[in-house]
Amino acid sequence: MKEPERIETCDVAVIGGGPAGLAAALGARRAGAGEVLLIEREKALGGILNQCIHDGFGLFLYKETISGPEYAERLIEDVAREPIKVETGAMVLDLSPDRLLRVNSRGGYRLIRAGAVILAMGCRERTRDMIEIPGTRPAGVFTAGSAQNLVNLQNLRIGHSAVILGSGDIGLIMARRLVFEGVAVKGVFEILPWASGLERNVRQCLMDFAIPLELRSTVVEIRGRDRVESVITAQVDDSLAPVAGTERVVPCDTLLLSVGLIPENELSKRAGVELSPLTGGAVVDESLMTSVAGVFSCGNVLHIHDVADWASFEGFAAGERAARYAAGERAAGRTVRVAAGPAVRYALPQLVTAGREGVEWSFRVTRPLRNVQIVVRGTATGQVFARKKFTRLLPSELQKIAVRTAIEEDIEVGCHE
Amino acid sequence: MGGMPGSIYDVAVIGGGVVGCAVLRELARYDLKLLLLEKEADLAEGISKGNSGVIHAGFNVPARSLKARTNVAGLGLIYPLASTLGVPHRKTGKLVVALADEDRPRLEELKAQGDKSGVPGLEIVDAAAIRRLEPLARGRWALYSPHSGIISPYELTIALAECAWQNGAEVLLEAPVEAVGTDDGMFLLTTPKGTFTARRVVNCAGLFSDEVARLAGIDDYRIFPYRGEYLISDKDCGLRLGMPVYPVPTKDDPGLGIHATPTLEGHIILGPSAEPVADKRDQASTREVAARLKAEAGRLMPELAGLSFIHSYTGIRPKLVDPAGRDRFADFVVEESRTRPGWISLVGIESPGLTAAPALAEMVVAMIGTDMGLTMKAEFRPDLPVRRRFAAADDDDRRARVAGDADWGEMVCRCEHVTRAEVVSALRNPFGARTLDAVKRRTRCGMGRCQGGFCTPRIVEILQDEGVPVDRITKRGGGSRLFYGRLKD
Numbered sequence A: 001m002k003e004p005e006r007i008e009t010c011d012v013a014v015i016g017g018g019p020a021g022l023a024a025a026l027g028a029r030r031a032g033a034g035e036v037l038l039i040e041r042e043k044a045l046g047g048i049l050n051q052c053i054h055d056g057f058g059l060f061l062y063k064e065t066i067s068g069p070e071y072a073e074r075l076i077e078d079v080a081r082e083p084i085k086v087e088t089g090a091m092v093l094d095l096s097p098d099r100l101l102r103v104n105s106r107g108g109y110r111l112i113r114a115g116a117v118i119l120a121m122g123c124r125e126r127t128r129d130m131i132e133i134p135g136t137r138p139a140g141v142f143t144a145g146s147a148q149n150l151v152n153l154q155n156l157r158i159g160h161s162a163v164i165l166g167s168g169d170i171g172l173i174m175a176r177r178l179v180f181e182g183v184a185v186k187g188v189f190e191i192l193p194w195a196s197g198l199e200r201n202v203r204q205c206l207m208d209f210a211i212p213l214e215l216r217s218t219v220v221e222i223r224g225r226d227r228v229e230s231v232i233t234a235q236v237d238d239s240l241a242p243v244a245g246t247e248r249v250v251p252c253d254t255l256l257l258s259v260g261l262i263p264e265n266e267l268s269k270r271a272g273v274e275l276s277p278l279t280g281g282a283v284v285d286e287s288l289m290t291s292v293a294g295v296f297s298c299g300n301v302l303h304i305h306d307v308a309d310w311a312s313f314e315g316f317a318a319g320e321r322a323a324r325y326a327a328g329e330r331a332a333g334r335t336v337r338v339a340a341g342p343a344v345r346y347a348l349p350q351l352v353t354a355g356r357e358g359v360e361w362s363f364r365v366t367r368p369l370r371n372v373q374i375v376v377r378g379t380a381t382g383q384v385f386a387r388k389k390f391t392r393l394l395p396s397e398l399q400k401i402a403v404r405t406a407i408e409e410d411i412e413v414g415c416h417e
Numbered sequence B: 001m002g003g004m005p006g007s008i009y010d011v012a013v014i015g016g017g018v019v020g021c022a023v024l025r026e027l028a029r030y031d032l033k034l035l036l037l038e039k040e041a042d043l044a045e046g047i048s049k050g051n052s053g054v055i056h057a058g059f060n061v062p063a064r065s066l067k068a069r070t071n072v073a074g075l076g077l078i079y080p081l082a083s084t085l086g087v088p089h090r091k092t093g094k095l096v097v098a099l100a101d102e103d104r105p106r107l108e109e110l111k112a113q114g115d116k117s118g119v120p121g122l123e124i125v126d127a128a129a130i131r132r133l134e135p136l137a138r139g140r141w142a143l144y145s146p147h148s149g150i151i152s153p154y155e156l157t158i159a160l161a162e163c164a165w166q167n168g169a170e171v172l173l174e175a176p177v178e179a180v181g182t183d184d185g186m187f188l189l190t191t192p193k194g195t196f197t198a199r200r201v202v203n204c205a206g207l208f209s210d211e212v213a214r215l216a217g218i219d220d221y222r223i224f225p226y227r228g229e230y231l232i233s234d235k236d237c238g239l240r241l242g243m244p245v246y247p248v249p250t251k252d253d254p255g256l257g258i259h260a261t262p263t264l265e266g267h268i269i270l271g272p273s274a275e276p277v278a279d280k281r282d283q284a285s286t287r288e289v290a291a292r293l294k295a296e297a298g299r300l301m302p303e304l305a306g307l308s309f310i311h312s313y314t315g316i317r318p319k320l321v322d323p324a325g326r327d328r329f330a331d332f333v334v335e336e337s338r339t340r341p342g343w344i345s346l347v348g349i350e351s352p353g354l355t356a357a358p359a360l361a362e363m364v365v366a367m368i369g370t371d372m373g374l375t376m377k378a379e380f381r382p383d384l385p386v387r388r389r390f391a392a393a394d395d396d397d398r399r400a401r402v403a404g405d406a407d408w409g410e411m412v413c414r415c416e417h418v419t420r421a422e423v424v425s426a427l428r429n430p431f432g433a434r435t436l437d438a439v440k441r442r443t444r445c446g447m448g449r450c451q452g453g454f455c456t457p458r459i460v461e462i463l464q465d466e467g468v469p470v471d472r473i474t475k476r477g478g479g480s481r482l483f484y485g486r487l488k489d
Helices: A021-031 A047-051 A066-083 A145-152 A168-181 A197-209 A265-272 A308-326 B018-027 B066-083 B101-119 B128-134 B155-165 B206-215 B287-300 B302-306 B351-373 B393-404 B420-427 B435-441 B455-465
Strands: A007-015 A036-039 A055-057 A084-087 A090-095 A098-107 A108-117 A124-125 A141-145 A161-165 A185-191 A217-221 A232-235 A250-251 A254-257 A261-263 A296-297 A335-340 A342-348 A351-353 A361-363 A369-378 A384-393 A401-403 A411-416 B007-012 B032-037 B094-098 B123-126 B141-145 B150-151 B170-172 B181-184 B185-193 B194-203 B224-233 B245-247 B259-262 B268-271 B307-317 B333-334 B343-347 B409-413
Touching: A007 A021, A007 A098, A007 A308, A021 A047, A021 A084, A021 A108, A021 B333, A036 A090, A047 A066, A047 A145, A055 A066, A066 A308, A090 B170, A098 A217, A098 B066, A098 B393, A108 A265, A108 A308, A108 B155, A108 B393, A124 A145, A141 B141, A145 A168, A145 A254, A145 B455, A161 A168, A161 A217, A161 A232, A168 A197, A168 A254, A185 A217, A185 A250, A185 B007, A254 A361, A261 B287, A261 B333, A265 B194, A296 B245, A335 A342, A342 A411, A361 A369, A361 B245, A369 A401, A384 A401, A384 B018, B007 B018, B007 B185, B018 B032, B018 B101, B018 B155, B018 B351, B032 B194, B066 B150, B066 B155, B094 B101, B094 B128, B101 B123, B101 B141, B101 B155, B128 B224, B128 B333, B150 B245, B155 B170, B155 B435, B181 B194, B194 B206, B194 B351, B206 B307, B206 B343, B245 B287, B259 B287, B268 B287, B287 B302, B333 B351, B409 B420, B409 B455, B420 B435, B420 B455, B435 B455
Parallel strands: A007 A036, A007 A108, A036 A084, A108 A296, A141 A254, A161 A185, A161 A254, A335 A411, B007 B032, B007 B194, B032 B170, B094 B245, B194 B343
Antiparallel strands: A090 A098, A098 A108, A124 A261, A217 A232, A232 A250, A335 A351, A342 A361, A361 A401, A369 A384, A369 A411, B094 B141, B123 B141, B181 B185, B185 B194, B224 B268, B224 B307, B245 B259, B259 B268, B333 B343
């Protein structure tokens, strides 16, 4: 006999228990959501924070600098004080547009219908093949985040001498971490003319340890049959193509890749959520709601953040809005579109409800800039809604700009001299 | 596992690729003591993992050749075999596309060649039919082969070996044959795991079949390695290719041309190139070829031009064709040595070797049967226990599995939705293959878009739970270790 399908329910389901998801569960609860379910696929809450044993977390949320696990711990303690139902070791395998979740855990395989869903699955790392590094396929090539897990959480020695390709924050942090563990770090190679990671990480993780950062250069070949034996590096030209004659053999047994993060939107796609090619995350409105009604997004699954605090702030906001949605509140009215203007890679949210006041945008620039103004203005009328001066802007930094007044037309967030 | 140095085997098969494993399973129907020796840490580590995974119909090879005969016979055998063993496969059909009118005569030639070999159902179709058969393909004319298909070549290889093992055959990994002696008409095969005595030897050593034959004093063959590079797209590339699409092969191409092939999971494979290399183990991929693969694919199917890829791999063809010579074709060699009776060599088993494997296996059994009395086993079991992936199971099935064993509730691989139960089962395979690649081939862990970024640390934990010490965790055996001990005790 086939037993009848049992479907459980909750008001707000949060998928992912990292810095964004923890905050989202708290935000939902504090905004009055009844049953909040926080689903985390790892055995413990905290997400990637658990393997980030360095400090630098909490500057904005807690006004002090603490380590990743400590930052997670504070949020986890707050969650524990609320009647939030936490499920760890549970992975959401499917999400339908009508918010039916298929969840698998050692405790059972279940179907859950949620009044609102918050996507907080974080991101994954770009791999060797996505950047197409030619050569052999030996052991010893790790993405920086995987290496961080193996070193920090599993206490494993991943090599004796390493080259790091890409200057993302995890790569920079891992360069220093490997030096602490007695690994010879031969250098960090970055294809762009500037570092992808935060300036403070370049300073504290590379310069303080005399690890060379070679800009405008990349790894053009991996050598070694069983284990990495060396990599060939080369300088690149303005079109990022390797320059013949600049090749150099760098002996090493390990190659770490820190070549970019990608919002992990597999579930979002299953639910039919519209994604932005600029962020790799969902297209959202000012309430962080995606194109699928009742499905919200925050943290690195929405767009890649530079610091965890901002992911958490986004989580609090998404939680609050999701709680209101689950309670029946609906935004009314037409939406206006938000475009990225000159030298701005993206501005988020990409949609705003017409007439809404006090909207704040996150944005990133395409290249390092000095003494510029970021201007929010109407694409049709040219009306300036906000203008903010920056002495310096870096692509590695997520920046903010707010508009106090109501917006009634399509706008553009752009950079002007 | 297996391999008793003291005992005498009726037949030893050297090489755990698709051909060796097919031979082993075919022999396992009979009352024979069998041993397969594989040099690598898992089966299917050579040619059998580095190919397009296409079931060929048999029109690409000259009629009456052994290639044609075993291909056409294999076409009739491989679909029922794959179904019996539960190996993922699909009869998709295949198109060889002529972009210009002047290429049509080549299609006619291929069709005539195939018709002569008895390839079923070949037809020349026009542009409209091409679009109907495969919306991504375009061209003026195409040869349509309705019985071609796709199969997972390494899963077939492993399933063949498991079936043979289930019927009493022994399989020994990391056992390269390093010396061959003779004693009283029997062969003594020396490996790092001991010396094994066998009445008959079937040399299915693929790329190394010439070298293995030479160990037995048979200096009749020379393998020329030809490298073929491939790219694999993301499953979510937005394009669904229904069947393999090939260009019209040029006469001097050592391969079948750079083609696009769907996988059973929905990826698109581009490749392979065909380039003679000096070293049989030279599996490096190159920037130049990657660019060429993309350009060729875009020429064949414009929609493929902007495809993004998650993985690349390389296969080496074991050709008997000297790149410096004038001949462009060499047939499969399947023969018993005149100087070393009882030693059978299968040499130059390149494309269409995957499709031909079941037919080659029958051929080998017939050869052995003519001078050795073969008695059918009463209890031969041709199939394998059904193993359905968790990802492919429906809600009720999933619920029941997790309720029965909590390991089905622990997700290890995010991209391919693989559970701990499946990883543990893969690690407990009968051959003792416990590398990361062995897990990958059996479960798909690491084949998704994160390419192992998330699941590798998890599998490393499970490997330790299963008793593999940290320093013995490798990507594919040998020196491909991942770790150098622990950081702190």
